[in-house]
Amino acid sequence: MDRLSVAIIGCGPAGLAAGLLLARQGHEVAIFDQFASPGPVGSGLMIQPTGLAVLDQLGLAEEVVRRGARIDALQGIEEHGRCVLDAPYAALGLQGAFGIGIHRASLFDALHAAALRQSGITIHAGHAVTGSTCDASGRRLTFADREPSASFDLVIDASGWRTHFDPAPKGILPFGALWASLPVEPGDPFAGNLLEQRYRRAAQMAGVLPIGTRTEVSMPEVAFFWSLKVEDHAAWCDTPLEEWKAEVSRLWPDLEGLLARITTREQLTFARYAHRTHPGPVGERMIAIGDAWHSASPQLGQGANMALLDAWSLARGLAEGRTLAEKLRLAAGWRRDHVWLYQWVTRLFTPLYQSESRYLPAIRDRALAPLSRRWPAKGIQARLMSGLFGFPLAPLGLAAPDYEGLAASASRISLAASALPQS
């Protein structure tokens, strides 16, 4: 394969994974990020079996399993205590399968440290990309406050949903969410292996996701989230914190202890979500991957996993196609159906959990919940949640990881680390 000079815009999961995979193929990779010191913003996320399959190929699955929290099921309970969502990974029928709740910082650290160790990658912080020009010599990046870059054979847009390269409106969703990472304390009433949610119709949702430990010696944490309409955020900022906490506790009384650990508004980050799909992810010497190609509400917890699959597909396309245009077409083509499917499924499911409709949550609780406990709906629901609906791995030459082996070796390493004297 020809050795390409590649520029990647964005140091998120998509950009870092693509950078690692391409540098390992022998390409010369330069990653540009706007932040003075690249790092993740926000709290936790779910790594699904799809994302774990790519991390496994990168040699990072064990670290992610060790630093994150093993999640065996997603459980949702409505305001009167009825369980209306029970999606165990066991229903996948894959030996020992699980998801991983992880702090964004832990996922970022694993990918970033691997990129720093990998020869052939340079990371340029403080480079806010504003656009790009293409001529016979290649593609250059333009920046907000500096001279254009040298020419690259290929530019990868991994700059997330606010990308400059898709001029279409961003499709901001009416509901966003407040997020906080909070320490776990002994006696907390949460199951360490569940993503738990509570709903009042679809207008209010609180959730707790165990996200493991950020470092070998830090305390385990959970990500707490509370859905909030974008237009109500300003009013929330003016509401006394204790008044808001009382409202959350009315929906989920067991949260009182956790909420007591929120003492300032600054502990909470308000995240907005955009639902959009770039109509043309492939251009001349250019491809969009991850959220820059497609973004959606995190209701199904797929974004980072889709980003990892896109990065893998791109590396495979570069290895297999003859011309650069064909390589990029192949890369996008292998992902297109799965992306389309999940964009639609997420669009359909999100209003069941985040909307002001009275009918949709009633349908969710009275029709979909009982149905989802039956065969074959239980298996379909598990496939949807895990990212495996639509069979995305086979066309990419990926297989589900060896979960039992991963879990066993991650716990062996954790035990060995905890036996070390701590400074």
Ligand SMILES: Cc1cc2nc3c(=O)[nH]c(=O)nc-3n(C[C@H](O)[C@H](O)[C@H](O)COP(=O)(O)OP(=O)(O)OC[C@H]3O[C@@H](n4cnc5c(N)ncnc54)[C@H](O)[C@@H]3O)c2cc1C
């Ligand atoms: C609250 C919340 C919860 C989520 N939960 C989940 C979950 O449970 N599971 C899941 O899989 N996904 C989840 N997601 C989605 C997931 O975070 C994204 O899909 C994922 O981060 C996309 O990765 P990315 O690398 O494409 O983009 P990003 O992570 O957005 O990274 C983009 C990078 O590009 C840089 N950048 C942006 N613009 C420029 C520019 N002009 N110049 C240079 N650099 C630039 C940014 O600084 C950033 O480092 C969640 C998202 C949110 C907001």
